[in-house]
Amino acid sequence: MYQNMTSLAAQSDLPVLDLRSDTVTQPTAQMRAYMMDAKVGDDVYGDDTTINALEEKMATLLNKEAGLFLPSSTMSNLAAMMAHTQRGEEIIVGRNYHIFKYEAGGSSVLGGAFPYPLEAGPDGGLAPKDIEAAIKPDDSHFPISRLLSLENTHSGQAVSLSRMNACLDVADKHGLVKHLDGARFFNAITKLGVAPTDLVNRFDSINICLSKGLGAPVGAVLVGSQKTITAARRWRKMLGGGMRQAGMIAAAGIYALDHHITRLQDDHDRAAILAKELTALTKFNVTYQDNQTNMLFIEPAPKDIEPLRQHLGERAINMAGGSSIRIATHLDIDDDGLTRIIDGFKSYYS
Template sequence: MSNLVAQTDLSVLDLRSDTVTQPTAEMRAIMMDAKTGDDVYGEDPTINALEEKAAKTLGKEAGLFLPSSTMSNLAAMLAHTKRGEEIIVGRPYHIFKYEAGGTSVVGGTFPYPLEIAADGGLKPADIEAAIKPDDPHFPVSSILSLENTHSGQAISLERIHAALDVADKHGLSKHLDGARLFNATTKLGITPVELAARFDSVNICLSKGLGAPVGAVLVGAKSTIAAALRWRKMLGGGMRQAGILAAAGIYALDNHIARLKDDHDRTATLANELIALDTLKVTYQDNQTNMVFIEPAQKDIEPLRQHLGKRGINLAGGEYIRIAIHLDINDDGITRIVDGFKSYYGS
């Protein structure tokens, strides 16, 4: 670890996630000039503007600014469910796997995880089989929670709609963890409204891909957002003069969506270069956005991490290595990454 350089050094290429980006100079200037008020009283004009903007962007009635996507997803689940009810979700989706079991611990709900298809989506037949009959032996199947993108994969509208058809047939609520929703819509060539249309609530993250330092927005019907607001307060997410943060979110929505295609193109270039090395197992599918996954030939990846770390490239650990491309990595950065791998493998 000693050879890994702190990600605050902008000369470092940090590949661990698209959450590591630094606010741009333009974003910082907007934050500095933000008008603020007490948001717990509903009086922060910049937060109000962000919530309205996010809701309009996704075609929903209302929005709610939260500190993180984890809290946003949890507030949504709490707003939609009661204790003892069931959440049908993908096994590797964030709500089930990476959010500390909050739906069970805080909400008393029962997550029912399903295996995902190769494209990252859920199969309609699996959802149908998971929904419980009206029988006191079983929890009440209450909500279907989907994710798009998943592991950088943009899941098609056809796959999403097929899953939602099953939910509608059985009267389930429908939530989308769209932390990287704009990566999905960019890849699929659709509008955010098209992707969000049939969901009762949608979470978007402002710090993943969009480059804001913090924050998420939950959008949905006014009644859903009102319920989520109560839960946000209980969860400790009520903030005061946080318009400084919301200003970064507004700037990100205005300026950093169109450029996501650059990340996707650079990811494709990197994937093709790594595939050409013939020394790595590279996972890069047709629906991939800003992520590529690699598995080195050797089991111990620490020497590779140390080698790249000496060259100012931060690489995540794990048996499978995720590389995330983001706004802090330009074309020269892709060349540096490829050269780093080539120098390690002697190509």
């Protein structure tokens, strides 16, 4: 379905505006040039100086001991789960959080850890009372509650520090390990207006994706203690994530950290404008809460979904399908692109 729409959009002379996700971003010309100049070596031997520099840079930024470059956030989260837990232990996580819902059950299938899902609240965060109730007593009938995994952002929502800290208080009370899936971490701190360390100082490990809002073509960095990262590095090798001369893609991550964090506010601003304009159409429900970052969700009438996608596709605008459609702004959508998107929706409903 998506391939057909992309092909349709490609027939236009206009550049394609892809609303499906911020994972679709293209490396900028400046990023590509920086990648071409990267020094490389064999990372499995620890010889790739660019990868080493990226890992150190992220660890320093988050005030943690070490970092590990991995091909994806899915592998980063999985390596963290396997580093922190043993078979038969339990991971407390949100039901709609990425680790539970969208990572193919890897922590259970490959790590042998049991995920216990909780419902997230309207703000994207978990309720401390639900975490407290989920923690198991020391009884052979139950798995051992070992780890609390939180997510920020969740569905584009930046979860407040107060909510996060209340959850972490429960984890600390019961001696749980604490992991943050911060795939869109920098969107979160941009929205919250806090320093990186403000959000992560209480976590034992943090996953950060480079290929979403930061605009790198691939990769994620896991940060934590030296002990955690040493264990995760072994799991990365077992999972097939050991890389050789991968400094060229790590260089994209370094470039992104240096140049693409401050511009995330532009994505947030454009998402807010788009939400306001689409809400004014009053033709469908628009979900955009006060703590949204670069995402909004629309629910067109079922009869309109495919015709609307077709209409936008003819104007080189790629929109996902489904009953609740996510729209993500990112660095490939500038102000002119935003105007095209708004005009595309208005022309369909006029």
